[in-house]
Amino acid sequence: MNKIIKYIISDIVRNKIVLAYTLFLLAISLTVFNLEDNSAKGILSLLNVILIIVPLVSIVFATIYMYNAAEFIELLVSQPLKRTSLLLSVFSGLAISLLLAFLVGAGLPVLIYSPWRIGLAMITVGMGLTLVFVSLAILASVITRDKAKGMGISILLWFYFSLIYDGIVLFILFQFSDYPLEKASIAFSSLNPIDLGRIVILLKLDVSAMMGYTGAVFKDFFGGRWGTIYSSCIILVWIGAPLSLAIRRFNRKDL
Amino acid sequence: MITASNLNKKFGKLQALDNINLICRKGQTISLIGPNGSGKTTFIKCLLGMVVPDSGHITFNGHDIAGQWGYRSKIGYMPQIGRFPDNMTIAQVFDMLKDIRKKDTTTTDEELSHAFQLDRIMHKRMHTLSGGTRQKVGACLAFLFDPEVLILDEPTAGLDPLSSEILKEKIRKEKEKGKLILITSHVLSELDDIVSEVIYLEDGTMKFHKSIEQLKKDTGEERLAGAIARVMRTTKETNSQPKEHE
Numbered sequence: 001m002n003k004i005i006k007y008i009i010s011d012i013v014r015n016k017i018v019l020a021y022t023l024f025l026l027a028i029s030l031t032v033f034n035l036e037d038n039s040a041k042g043i044l045s046l047l048n049v050i051l052i053i054v055p056l057v058s059i060v061f062a063t064i065y066m067y068n069a070a071e072f073i074e075l076l077v078s079q080p081l082k083r084t085s086l087l088l089s090v091f092s093g094l095a096i097s098l099l100l101a102f103l104v105g106a107g108l109p110v111l112i113y114s115p116w117r118i119g120l121a122m123i124t125v126g127m128g129l130t131l132v133f134v135s136l137a138i139l140a141s142v143i144t145r146d147k148a149k150g151m152g153i154s155i156l157l158w159f160y161f162s163l164i165y166d167g168i169v170l171f172i173l174f175q176f177s178d179y180p181l182e183k184a185s186i187a188f189s190s191l192n193p194i195d196l197g198r199i200v201i202l203l204k205l206d207v208s209a210m211m212g213y214t215g216a217v218f219k220d221f222f223g224g225r226w227g228t229i230y231s232s233c234i235i236l237v238w239i240g241a242p243l244s245l246a247i248r249r250f251n252r253k254d255l
Numbered sequence: 256m257i258t259a260s261n262l263n264k265k266f267g268k269l270q271a272l273d274n275i276n277l278i279c280r281k282g283q284t285i286s287l288i289g290p291n292g293s294g295k296t297t298f299i300k301c302l303l304g305m306v307v308p309d310s311g312h313i314t315f316n317g318h319d320i321a322g323q324w325g326y327r328s329k330i331g332y333m334p335q336i337g338r339f340p341d342n343m344t345i346a347q348v349f350d351m352l353k354d355i356r357k358k359d360t361t362t363t364d365e366e367l368s369h370a371f372q373l374d375r376i377m378h379k380r381m382h383t384l385s386g387g388t389r390q391k392v393g394a395c396l397a398f399l400f401d402p403e404v405l406i407l408d409e410p411t412a413g414l415d416p417l418s419s420e421i422l423k424e425k426i427r428k429e430k431e432k433g434k435l436i437l438i439t440s441h442v443l444s445e446l447d448d449i450v451s452e453v454i455y456l457e458d459g460t461m462k463f464h465k466s467i468e469q470l471k472k473d474t475g476e477e478r479l480a481g482a483i484a485r486v487m488r489t490t491k492e493t494n495s496q497p498k499e500h501e
Contacts (some may be wrong), residue, residue: 003351003354003355004355007351011340011342011343014342068341069340070338071338071339071340071341072339072340074305074338075338075339075340075348076355077303077304077305078303078304078305078327078332078334079327079352079355079356080324080325080326080327080328080355080356081324081327081355082324083324251322252307253307254266254300254305254306254307255300255305255306
């Protein structure tokens with residue numbers, strides 16, 4: 001298994017896109033931190049960029065890579081290898097290289113300019129989102145054989161989690177604004193890893209006071225140690241569930 | 256060595272394999288023959304676990320292969336269309352597979368890659384290679400680990416006469432060692448002197464499994480090509496007369 005991961009990583013590293021992604025993140029984070037005199041403001045601006053860019057690049061790159069590696073996977077399936085470990089190796093290879101890119105591109109500047117709890121939370125969220133969206137990409141590309149369709153599913157998933165979902169939640173909150181929805185909004189936030197990441201960071205920034213009563217409920221729920229454990233578990237589920245679905249599908253797939 | 260029982264596979268509405276039962280023994284050289292789309296490649300892919308059958312079992316050395324993978328270290332497979340990772344060089348593909356299968360075999364059989372003179376183009380990337388050269392790489396990979404079973408899907412289809420002669424010589428040599436060899440091919444005359452058994456597939460069903468002497472005797476033809484042509488003609492007639500085939 002480790003051997004395959006090694007081949008995939010060496011293949012991805014030769015790919016210029018991951019390098020470009022790293023440099024892009026690096027440029028953005030350095031710019032943001034140098035523009036703001038207050039590192040908390042810098043984190044806030046960087047947060048918004050990272051919540052858009054990291055999921056998008058992770059899911060699109062991983063999907064394209066999966067389709068381009070179709071021959072590679074086909075070749076290895078006829079070899080004495082377990083399919084589960086083959087797919088896990090592809091996942092690990094993709095995840096490790098994208099995590100490295102994120103750590104160098106965004107992790108380093110954050111650690112330099114804001115090396116406190118909030119900075120660490122930011123890096124954890126970024127890493128978690130990378131893993132979630134690589135896992136979703138693997139699922140999308142295993143489900144369909146057609147490259148265009150797979151890319152479509154991936155981009156739609158990203159679009160859904162970044163924009164559509166928030167729209168739906170806002171709509172529900174407005175429609176039912178007469179009812180106490182604070183508890184429900186916690187549940188809503190668990191259904192979207194990007195939202196969850198945003199909430200975790202915002203609470204660490206102590207701007208929850210600006211979010212009204214819901215903010216107070218969030219602060220109460222996510223602020224403590226249990227909140228951190230809860231949100232970590234939710235992110236782990238978001239990584240594990242698509243991946244295990246993909247493995248089940250892949251084990252029965254005809255190549 | 257390999258047995259298939261009641262093997263069924265459907266692709267959508269198409270019945271690619273319809274209740275296939277067969278037994279392949281060590282030392283046999285079996286030719287899988289049938290018109291295009293008769294299920295030859297699907298059957299081979301089932302053997303390798305690349306296609307998962309809907310029902311039925313395949314056993315390898317007495318063990319069911321469903322969900323297994325270790326048995327593939329005893330198989331060398333040459334695909335019909337060699338699809339390799341585009342941006343790896345030939346040497347890298349060889350090294351990777353050696354790396355993956357290292358623990359199973361200590362010595363590798365690189366006779367074929369020397370005979371094909373692949374040594375000189377080891378540094379070329381796979382996407383720059385011609386179809387025939389890819390075919391050669393596929394063949395070399397199949398023989399590389401000196402496997403007990405060789406599965407060759409259209410081995411000589413894209414090769415020039417010289418190379419296909421080299422490959423046939425190699426197949427003959429492996430046959431002498433008493434290996435089980437499964438070959439699918441359209442170019443029937445080529446197989447005349449190598450093959451010991453013939454399996455004939457049509458529309459996913461196995462029409463017969465005979466030794467070559469038996470087949471020649473039954474059809475009264477001297478050459479394999481003639482015998483097969485006769486069989487194809489007769490099955491066509493029996494198919495078209497009683498029921499509407501189209």
